[in-house]
Amino acid sequence: MGQLVADKHVRYILMAEKKKESFESVVMDHLRMNGAYWGLTTLDLLDKLGCVSEDEVVSWLMTCQHESGGFAGNTGHDPHILYTLSAVQILALFDKINILDIGKVSSYVAKLQNEDGSFSGDMWGEIDTRFSYIAICCLSILKCLDKINVEKAVEYIVSCKNLDGGFGCTPGAESHAGQIFCCVGALAITGSLHHVDKDLLGWWLCERQLKGGGLNGRPEKLADVCYSWWVLSSLIMIDRVHWIDKAKLVKFILDCQDLENGGISDRPDDAVDIFHTYFGVAGLSLLEYPGVKVIDPAYALPVDVVNRIIFTK
Amino acid sequence: MHGRPRKASKPEEEAASAAKAVKLRSLQSQFMTNHHDKIYTKEAIELSTKLLEINPEAYTAWNYRKLAVEDTLSRIESDPNLVNSIFDEELRVVENALRQNFKSYGAWHHRKWVLSKGHSSIGNELKLLDKFQRLDSRNFHAWNYRRFVVELTKRSEQDELQYTDDMINNNFSNYSAWHNRSVLLSSLLAQNADGFMPNEKIPDEYDFVHSAIFTDPDDQSGWFYHLWLLDQTLNVETPLLTSAWPSHGSTIILSGAGCLNSSSSKFTTFCSESGSFPLILYSDQAVGGVSSSTVTIDSELKGNEDLVWEPISNKNSQVSCVWVTHLKYVSSDPCEYKVKIRVGNSPGIISSRGYNFSAPYEFVFTAHVHDTVEDSQEGIVSWTDGFDIWDAKSKDLKSLVTLDRLEAEIDFEWRQEAIDSEVECFGILADSKIGKLTLARLLMAREVMVSDDAVKGVRYEEILQLYNELMALDSSHYQYYKDEHSVAFLHKVTSSSESLSRHLFRYRGMNNLVCLRLNNLSLSRIASVKKLLFVQMLDLSHNELHSTEGLEAMQLLCCLNLSHNRIRSFSALDSLRHVKQLKVLDVSHNHIGKHSVDTTRYLCSSPLSNSEWSQDGVGRQNPGLVTKYWDAYFVLRDLNLKQLDIAGNEISGDEFSSFVLQVVPKLVWLDGQKLGN
Numbered sequence: 001m002g003q004l005v006a007d008k009h010v011r012y013i014l015m016a017e018k019k020k021e022s023f024e025s026v027v028m029d030h031l032r033m034n035g036a037y038w039g040l041t042t043l044d045l046l047d048k049l050g051c052v053s054e055d056e057v058v059s060w061l062m063t064c065q066h067e068s069g070g071f072a073g074n075t076g077h078d079p080h081i082l083y084t085l086s087a088v089q090i091l092a093l094f095d096k097i098n099i100l101d102i103g104k105v106s107s108y109v110a111k112l113q114n115e116d117g118s119f120s121g122d123m124w125g126e127i128d129t130r131f132s133y134i135a136i137c138c139l140s141i142l143k144c145l146d147k148i149n150v151e152k153a154v155e156y157i158v159s160c161k162n163l164d165g166g167f168g169c170t171p172g173a174e175s176h177a178g179q180i181f182c183c184v185g186a187l188a189i190t191g192s193l194h195h196v197d198k199d200l201l202g203w204w205l206c207e208r209q210l211k212g213g214g215l216n217g218r219p220e221k222l223a224d225v226c227y228s229w230w231v232l233s234s235l236i237m238i239d240r241v242h243w244i245d246k247a248k249l250v251k252f253i254l255d256c257q258d259l260e261n262g263g264i265s266d267r268p269d270d271a272v273d274i275f276h277t278y279f280g281v282a283g284l285s286l287l288e289y290p291g292v293k294v295i296d297p298a299y300a301l302p303v304d305v306v307n308r309i310i311f312t313k
Numbered sequence: 314m315h316g317r318p319r320k321a322s323k324p325e326e327e328a329a330s331a332a333k334a335v336k337l338r339s340l341q342s343q344f345m346t347n348h349h350d351k352i353y354t355k356e357a358i359e360l361s362t363k364l365l366e367i368n369p370e371a372y373t374a375w376n377y378r379k380l381a382v383e384d385t386l387s388r389i390e391s392d393p394n395l396v397n398s399i400f401d402e403e404l405r406v407v408e409n410a411l412r413q414n415f416k417s418y419g420a421w422h423h424r425k426w427v428l429s430k431g432h433s434s435i436g437n438e439l440k441l442l443d444k445f446q447r448l449d450s451r452n453f454h455a456w457n458y459r460r461f462v463v464e465l466t467k468r469s470e471q472d473e474l475q476y477t478d479d480m481i482n483n484n485f486s487n488y489s490a491w492h493n494r495s496v497l498l499s500s501l502l503a504q505n506a507d508g509f510m511p512n513e514k515i516p517d518e519y520d521f522v523h524s525a526i527f528t529d530p531d532d533q534s535g536w537f538y539h540l541w542l543l544d545q546t547l548n549v550e551t552p553l554l555t556s557a558w559p560s561h562g563s564t565i566i567l568s569g570a571g572c573l574n575s576s577s578s579k580f581t582t583f584c585s586e587s588g589s590f591p592l593i594l595y596s597d598q599a600v601g602g603v604s605s606s607t608v609t610i611d612s613e614l615k616g617n618e619d620l621v622w623e624p625i626s627n628k629n630s631q632v633s634c635v636w637v638t639h640l641k642y643v644s645s646d647p648c649e650y651k652v653k654i655r656v657g658n659s660p661g662i663i664s665s666r667g668y669n670f671s672a673p674y675e676f677v678f679t680a681h682v683h684d685t686v687e688d689s690q691e692g693i694v695s696w697t698d699g700f701d702i703w704d705a706k707s708k709d710l711k712s713l714v715t716l717d718r719l720e721a722e723i724d725f726e727w728r729q730e731a732i733d734s735e736v737e738c739f740g741i742l743a744d745s746k747i748g749k750l751t752l753a754r755l756l757m758a759r760e761v762m763v764s765d766d767a768v769k770g771v772r773y774e775e776i777l778q779l780y781n782e783l784m785a786l787d788s789s790h791y792q793y794y795k796d797e798h799s800v801a802f803l804h805k806v807t808s809s810s811e812s813l814s815r816h817l818f819r820y821r822g823m824n825n826l827v828c829l830r831l832n833n834l835s836l837s838r839i840a841s842v843k844k845l846l847f848v849q850m851l852d853l854s855h856n857e858l859h860s861t862e863g864l865e866a867m868q869l870l871c872c873l874n875l876s877h878n879r880i881r882s883f884s885a886l887d888s889l890r891h892v893k894q895l896k897v898l899d900v901s902h903n904h905i906g907k908h909s910v911d912t913t914r915y916l917c918s919s920p921l922s923n924s925e926w927s928q929d930g931v932g933r934q935n936p937g938l939v940t941k942y943w944d945a946y947f948v949l950r951d952l953n954l955k956q957l958d959i960a961g962n963e964i965s966g967d968e969f970s971s972f973v974l975q976v977v978p979k980l981v982w983l984d985g986q987k988l989g990n
Contacts, residue, residue: 188915191922245789
């Protein structure tokens with residue numbers, strides 16, 4: 001079996017940051033905040049966060065904050081809860097949460113909660129359990145969960161539970177591994193995992209593993225490295241991760257590496273990107289791959305970062 | 314990049330990409346200027362159209378268009394034609410964007426936004442969707458949008474159910490359609506809609522899903538739907554009481570702490586320093602509302618007027634299968650008492666799904682209160698010596714394990730018939746994984762339903778064999794089948810008093826405690842706990858357990874041996890925090906501290922799962938150690954242990970032992986050593 005070419009991935013991430021002139025990177029311009037979170041977390045998991053200039057990242061990050069308190073995907077774009085979480089997570093990596101006006105950021109997030117407990121992504125009202133997770137995760141990192149109605153938020157998430165044990169983006173919507181991560185993660189952080197039917201959901205999730213070892217995100221779909229994160233983290237949070245074959249999954253992820261230029265792709269021999277590089281490395285972390293720091297399955301941050309936040313009064 | 318082959322790009326491709334990038338960047342920066350300056354001229358809006366055609370994911374451009382629409386609407390007179398033409402243009406832009414990227418969240422939301430404004434073209438939406446859904450029948454954005462349109466147009470659930478029929482008949486391998494069918498059908502069944510009575514509709518649905526499973530047993534599209542149908546078949550809506558302790562007709566001996574002068578080996582003896590004993594109710598589904606008004610207790614035991622009932626569950630939950638209260642007694646006052654319990658006399662016990670407890674249920678037991686003659690001793694509890702075997706013929710056992718499942722007035726007939734006919738069908742598929750698995754599940758379901766003792770338990774061997782075959786056939790999911798095997802095995806052990814008595818002992822050391830030995834059975838999971846509520850001492854050593862999930866119901870448990878298992882962390886012992894009697898715990902020779910990933914990190918009540926945290930002296934003095942050993946800290950400080958064994962774990966060592974002693978100052982024995990005061 002191949003090995004993790006960690007050094008090459010580090011170089012790939014550092015290079016990707018500088019390569020802004022390709023069409024692909026312009027198309028991704030609006031979610032640079034997510035990209036920064038994926039890249040920086042990967043670096044931290046590989047113990048190479050020191051390779052980037054913290055000051056440079058943080059000063060750019062602060063240019064993305066809107067007067068409402070929310071963060072945009074990049075300078076000049078509109079604020080959205082999606083990028084607000086990434087910004088907070090990046091600051092958590094650097095132990096720099098305190099430079100934020102925490103009251104303002106948490107108010108931005110809290111105001112997005114609707115009457116029924118759900119969350120909108122921004123002022124335009126798109127509702128999705130992804131945003132429930134983001135709000136809960138973000139406010140928990142900021143220690144401001146008391147600013148929202150947690151009980152209602154949980155109730156809404158539970159209303160999105162399906163008869164296969166999974167969760168969708170709104171009530172009645174089909175289960176999807178990414179969405180399941182969001183709902184299970186939000187329930188984990190709020191101490192509400194008793195709402196999950198662990199055996200039913202666990203079976204659905206473990207059946208995401210295909211013959212080749214990789215995981216898909218829904219029945220009868222192709223395997224994709226990103227589900228190594230969504231499925232694995234969910235299985236870990238409900239204590240059913242032993243139901244899949246970990247060695248086969250490690251092999252699948254390693255086979256998706258670009259051994260020459262670094263980076264990880266969705267499937268073997270596809271083009272790499274920073275999103276899959278992060279999910280591949282995070283997946284290996286959850287599989288206890290040697291040399292990779294442990295990542296927390298709910299907060300999607302290294303465990304040492306999460307423990308520092310949670311256990312510090 | 315999803316689905317794009319990895320290849321080094323040729324120089325001419327790179328040049329083309331760079332040229333496209335320059336164009337897009339210039340569009341983007343012009344757009345941003347317009348957006349920031351709030352320019353909503355025709356030209357400016359067209360520029361955003363161009364940008365979204367190239368990049369439908371540019372979410373700020375969708376926001377800009379909404380602002381532009383609002384701005385235009387505020388300036389024009391309410392000319393319906395003009396308004397509609399504005400909306401039509403938005404829908405056209407969305408349609409083009411979706412052709413570019415069918416998964417664009419921003420585009421789909423923009424469409425919803427336009428329609429929510431009351432645009433009249435809603436009738437066209439289903440036609441458009443039909444076209445899209447033919448191209449990609451699994452696109453969940455399209456399905457979500459479909460549900461949105463259906464709700465807006467008040468299209469009937471029956472019509473939508475017919476749509477799933479058509480989709481499935483066209484191609485059975487469509488999980489999205491099966492999912493939507495389960496949503497619609499469960500709603501129609503819950504309403505008891507015409508033609509949707511469970512006893513008629515569910516058997517039809519079994520036939521329908523066979524068309525998928527039997528066409529291609531490896532295709533998962535119908536698997537989960539079948540499991541859901543099985544659940545619907547078994548699911549009796551009203552909650553039932555399935556077991557209780559003390560059980561009906563039993564006799565228990567109560568005393569204070571210490572030794573009895575002549576402890577009987579016939580009855581369960583319960584000693585308590587606090588002078589109270591647990592009363593446990595176990596129902597087949599999680600219920601709420603158990604209280605002194607819904608459960609009445611008739612006895613001469615004094616001081617039990619306003620009993621507090623507690624759900625044995627996560628702190629944030631007010632529902633549970635297991636409820637417990639503590640009845641007081643005075644041990645210096647030897648006497649015999651009859652205790653009569655009536656459950657559900659007045660309404661208020663309600664399942665988490667909203668159904669009322671079916672019918673009142675009554676049970677009676679006798680409590681002998683004895684005096685103690687000796688002081689309590691704090692000797693070490695041994696797991697090797699001092700055990701007497703159980704008299705298998707003793708009638709006493711019967712009263713310990715008798716279960717009274719109320720026969721609710723629910724027609725079991727169609728349910729049994731449906732399962733029998735499924736068993737027959739899946740017999741044909743027994744070569745395939747899903748065939749074996751479904752058969753095993755059906756047979757387990759059959760066992761649960763059978764109430765006739767004569768035929769109970771006859772098919773456990775078959776079930777165990779099926780799981781053995783599955784472990785060999787589908788090794789990737791080996792551990793799933795292994796866990797199911799353990800569950801079936803424990804069902805088998807507890808299915809009759811004869812099989813259970815082979816594992817039962819009396820421990821002489823502590824007033825003839827009832828000891829259950831389930832050691833060395835390669836169990837990977839605990840099950841059937843509702844039949845084991847009477848157990849006081851439990852030996853689960855030399856198994857493959859990684860968690861104590863399920864043991865929380867065993868409220869009488871005072872000694873537990875988990876040595877030589879696969880426990881990975883103290884958080885995996887979280888359920889034991891509910892077991893207030895637990896004094897002796899052996900978790901030596903496990904995997905605590907060996908793994909970096911903790912799979913019960915969020916199943917354990919701690920600050921990580923938003924639990925209030927009041928810092929005690931230990932926490933204040935050793936913040937570093939609390940962060941390092943947080944799970945040991947939060948779990949152990951809630952237990953009342955006197956004897957603990959942790960040797961043979963990676964975590965073991967002087968630092969950890971001294972930390973444990975600070976967290977559990979009342980500990981008397983640690984790793985076989987008596988602790989000095």
